[in-house]
Amino acid sequence: xxxxxxxxxxxxxxxxxxxxxxxxxxxxxxxxxxxxxxxxxxxxxxxxxxxxxxxxxxxxxxxxxxxxxxxxxxxxxxxxxxxxxxxxxxxxxxxxxxxxxxxxxxxxxxxxxxxxxxxxxxxxxxxxxxxxxxxxxxxxxxxxxxxxxxxxxxxxxxxxxxxxxxxxx
Amino acid sequence: xxxxxxxxxxxxxxxxxxxxxxxxxxxxxxxxxxxxxxxxxxxxxxxxxxxxxxxxxxxxxxxxxxxxxxxxxxxxxxxxxxxxxxxxxxxxxxxxxxxxxxxxxxxxxxxxxxxxxxxxxxxxxx
Numbered sequence: 070x071x072x073x074x075x076x077x078x079x080x081x082x083x084x085x086x087x088x089x090x091x092x093x094x095x096x097x098x099x100x101x102x103x104x105x106x107x108x109x110x111x112x113x114x115x116x117x118x119x120x121x122x123x124x125x126x127x128x129x130x131x132x133x134x135x136x137x138x139x140x141x142x143x144x145x146x147x148x149x150x151x152x153x154x155x156x157x158x159x160x161x162x163x164x165x166x167x168x169x170x171x172x173x174x175x176x177x178x179x180x181x182x183x184x185x186x187x188x189x190x191x192x193x194x195x196x197x198x199x200x201x202x203x204x205x206x207x208x209x210x211x212x213x214x215x216x217x218x219x220x221x222x223x224x225x226x227x228x229x230x231x232x233x234x235x236x237x238x
Numbered sequence: 239x240x241x242x243x244x245x246x247x248x249x250x251x252x253x254x255x256x257x258x259x260x261x262x263x264x265x266x267x268x269x270x271x272x273x274x275x276x277x278x279x280x281x282x283x284x285x286x287x288x289x290x291x292x293x294x295x296x297x298x299x300x301x302x303x304x305x306x307x308x309x310x311x312x313x314x315x316x317x318x319x320x321x322x323x324x325x326x327x328x329x330x331x332x333x334x335x336x337x338x339x340x341x342x343x344x345x346x347x348x349x350x351x352x353x354x355x356x357x358x359x360x361x362x363x364x
Binding site: 079080081082083084085086087088092093096097100103104105106111188190192 | 339342343345346347350352353355356357358360361364
């Protein structure tokens with residue numbers, strides 16, 4: 070990926086996987102709950118539930134939890150593009166994003182050989198650039214205040230330092 | 239240790255009161271983000287920004303003032319005609335953005351590594 074292609078709001082990551090394209094696509098989509106990291110800060114609720122990606126355009130990406138009052142679902146996004154085994158795309162919006170703060174995740178599966186596939190994630194959208202992304206500081210999104218439309222720079226650093234101090238007195 | 243959301247909110251409000259807070263507020267508006275996206279490619283005049291984004295000249299003038307005051311863009315005199323103003327991005331705020339994108343990429347890198355490990359581990363069983 071050339072430097073000029075790295076525009077301000079796209080995060081791009083690739084990995085080469087030692088399985089064929091069709092298997093890679095199927096495992097990615099059908100077994101997402103088995104491979105997605107299970108730590109609370111990589112998931113979407115206060116505890117780890119069952120992650121699911123429904124197939125086809127309009128399919129949901131969601132995590133479901135059993136509770137005393139029945140199943141509870143947190144929806145992360147919807148499939149906007151479904152092209153097995155080559156590609157899929159879905160919207161991504163954490164519970165603490167505003168209604169219009171939608172980001173887009175595109176996954177492509179490039180066949181390199183019968184037993185090798187290059188999988189690339191492109192995550193784009195200004196709303197992605199926020200300090201309360203689930204991976205950032207080990208707090209479930211629901212515990213965090215809604216931070217909408219703020220830019221990151223020194224504020225993010227200050228907030229991270231504040232959180233580190235609060236968690237490590 | 240309990241995390242106090244209220245205290246974090248105070249931190250944010252304090253930051254908002256500073257000039258750095260103006261930077262954050264500047265990018266909260268989608269039209270201003272559109273200006274930033276256009277200026278990434280090359281410096282432009284106000285009229286071109288307004289017409290490309292279909293925003294009236296007075297409104298664009300307002301947006302450009304907010305972006306200037308936030309430190310995200312600067313105004314230069316156009317070549318040959320000092321009356322023409324050309325706007326360009328200031329690089330400093332965006333180096334911080336690059337750092338944040340790196341973190342998002344780390345997140346996806348780790349997820350893809352987990353996917354790779356799972357897919358390769360189970361391939362012999364299929």
